[in-house]
Amino acid sequence: MAVEGKLRAAIVGSTGYGGVELIRLLQSHPKVEITSVISSSSAGAPIEEGFPHLTGIVERSLDGVDPAEIAGRADIVFTATPSGVSAKLVPQLLEAGLKVVDLSGDFRLKNGADYEQWYKHPAPADAYLEQAVYGLCEVFGERAAGAGFISNPGCYPTATLLGLIPAIEAGWIKPDSIIIDAKSGVSGAGRGTSLMVHFAEINENLKAYKINKHQHIPEIEQALSEIAGEQVTVTFTTHLVPMNRGIMSTMYAGMKGSYTEQDFVDLYRKYYAGRPYVRVRDAGIIPATKEVSGSNYCDIGFAADARTGRITIVSVIDNIVKGAAGQAIQNLNLMMGWEETLGLGYTPVYP
Template identity: 50%
Template structure:
């Protein structure tokens, strides 16, 4: 609810993609929100029930083509669930109309327009907004989000990696130059657009590394880690695709500069995240699994220490469509609109 007790009017631009429908699934049950407008270029003039039969009887809005003035008339806050290189123009059109924007693409995650061009291959259309955009990882940017009008939802891989690493960086107990990050993702992380490697016959029964040494989430991870310690950090990041729909599992290793045993490491993480409602530090002997967080906004972190090599091992699991995208965007919305951060997101994981 806003200050006058009215529900917050929310629009989803790009409602027909995976992150779009996940936003709708979560927002339908959000007690302080009214979904008032949906857009889709592919499904313009189609009822959202036709696009997603799973929403039958729950939401009856019709998708329209994106018109910034019409969307701004109907909504107080707009989620942009559109592709990279598209969101930047939409945000630049919506912000002057007095609306708050949360972008789920990569268009406002990188603060340097030259880095954006290097990794995304185009000039940024709204570089003046990059310094204003708040990186919407609430666990570390909560205060900045309270006054933000433009938030950039982190990528799925960076969400898992940063939640796994930032406690170590803040306590300065590891060598920042020793990081090795291996992560796996389900197929939904690639979006809904058909692509041959994601066809059932190509994907099922397979596991493969992809975009080795060139994945676009690399500079996002490096930017936030560098910001944390005030100097440039580079990482070795290798993503993998596995034959599942949802989930990110990241395994991170780093060399200690101040050695901690496993219990000391767990204590460090518990202290860092003791007031965070969506981060769970697992007890001794347990490591995260993607099935244990599926459908939820939770982030599970498990810890181990290799005393022989003096390396910390951090394992992180999230649902890429919830904590890695739409759920985290709603968490950021709650902060931006002065709501309890947990509102609409207190969902137990699906199992099995």
């Protein structure tokens, strides 16, 4: 059933927003053929039952989760499964000889004890944590080349790390001064039902949640610490904004020198030179979330304040694309040695 010469991909977790976005994007990937869409909860049902927008586009029923069967149908698996589920499933898929890009948080932390503290699940075996390549493409992209198992970064960490790492690496900001005020659209909370995502509770409302307790904190600190060469601890707040898509990280740090906005623009443009999906905006221009909506871009802007000696960095992504499915495909392209942009295109959907 597979198209000759194409990589056969399976998607596990096809009833969530990350899974369905993988379907949308892979539909236009020239070197990939989706050969299985998998859901443990809805196996056997036509996919359009849960996602009517796919009517006539994906005409297949959802498959069940059986690693051996998957290995017969696919070369690579995207696991867009909840935390705790991937921890158990991914080792089986790897043992079955499949390549894996995991979109859960289960393999992002190198230290299993950290995982258990923040995620409240048993950690996967250390061997798998070591094997997993943390796929922040623009920073660690060269590690993905030829890899068989990618741990796809979280949505908040993607926006945050891309906004902080060049300044950390250059030693321009004080690592112990970093405060991250992050805001997300509601799709980031997943498609599960709860009062927290009820329309009438979210609309005309702005909520802060999990202040200093979000499970993305150790992921951010792990990467920053590696870059800084010292332990970095951050203050991190997340907010829920009444919109479907988009993350903005507004980041504050003390500068170690008298840098201007243009200095930061130049530094970041040099750091991200040749990377198609980071747009360092001109000095004085602050990106808005809609300007990357539906696309794989991360846009970054700066405001330097001589009065306080602080830099404010604003980084925006589409949480389902660059923060999940898009970066997963970007990682696939890097794994396979393909052009980084295959299946991803460029132009955001506006408005």
